[in-house]
Amino acid sequence: MKKLIPITLGLALTFSSSAFAAQTINSAAPVKTAAAITASSQTAIKTATSGGFTVKTDxxxxxxxxxxxxxxxxxxxxLNTQLKAGKTLETIAKAKGVSTDKVISCLMLxxxxxxxxNxxxxxxxxxxxxxxxxxxxxQIKKAVQQKYVTTTTTTTTTKTTTTSKTAADSKSSAVDNERLNAAAKALGLTEAQLKxxxxxxxxxxxxAKTYDVSEQTIANAVYKQDQQWLSEQLQVKWEKTDGTAKGANEDLQRLVDDGYLSKAASxxxxxxxxxxxxxxxxxxxxxVCEQNNADTAKLASALEAHCKDQIASQIKTAGEHFE
Known part of the structure; x- marks a missing residue:
């Protein structure tokens, strides 16, 4: 049985340099259950990020x-049907006579x-x-070569059911709406108007410029909406599983899919x-950080920097509304 501690869902996004360093970590860490994460979702690339520029590849x-x-x-x-059938974007493109390099160039145009x-x-x-x-x-090449559908097997005392689903996309959509709503409020608009x-x-x-609102104000608004989520992920523990795959724990899956786990590992x-x-x-x-003689403050800063790159690119990209 999962033991889930209710938390504020969201992807922590911020330009604030002191946000994570100032967080106080409670001594009694919450406990969660880590269900199985399939091999394909372990390496899922939902964004490619560098130097403040982000390409969404979910x-x-x-x-x-x-x-x-x-x-x-x-x-x-x-395209949706072929991806859900388990094909990679690279495979689909090659069948159309389009090279991987052309696909990559197209996605980051x-x-x-x-x-x-600049x-x-x-x-x-x-x-x-x-x-x-x-x-x-x-990073985009890895995304082009990945499969977007994962298969998880749920075992019960009476039967085994196999299901296919995209990696944490339903939770991602809800989180994106929360971020969009926070940005809209900062602008004095409704979510629908901003979208x-x-x-x-x-x-x-x-x-924002049309309404004389600064870029920093938008970033801070989104960060305030989602600040606590990532702070809690630094201290939360997941219970050992009994080997039964019940679908990836959503918060742990988000750490993987949105690139946080990769940044933390580095x-x-x-x-x-x-x-x-x-x-x-x-x-x-x-x-894990302490056991490897690494600095927890630097870990928090690394994840914060990842947040900054994502939000900076998202709010500057034409047509981008966090979805």
């Missing part, structure tokens, strides 16, 4: 990318344009821009797979 972003649909000459439903503009404006050096582009390409302007092609920063000095295994054995992120 399934929803892929099937709603108009440039990609045009490149592959498929409809949204056709907006970011490439922004990077070039170089021209003197905000980014050519060397740094090359580094950012290469890092994004490396409509974003879907018309405006970035949230562009909308900060601690272990592999992502090793870190995930230790969490599933009942340890918290902070405990």
């Amino acid at each position: 399934m929803n972003a892929i099937i709603t990318s108009q440039p990609l649909l045009k490149l592959l000459n498929v409809t949204r439903d056709e 907006t970011q490439t344009t922004q990077i070039a503009a 170089v021209k404006a003197g905000k980014l050096t050519q060397a740094k821009s090359t580094q950012v582009v290469n890092e994004l390409k490396t 409509k302007q974003a879907e018309a092609g405006k970035s949230i920063v562009q909308v 900060s601690i000095g272990v592999t992502q797979q090793s870190l995930l295994k230790q969490l599933q054995e009942g340890k918290s992120l902070n405990e």
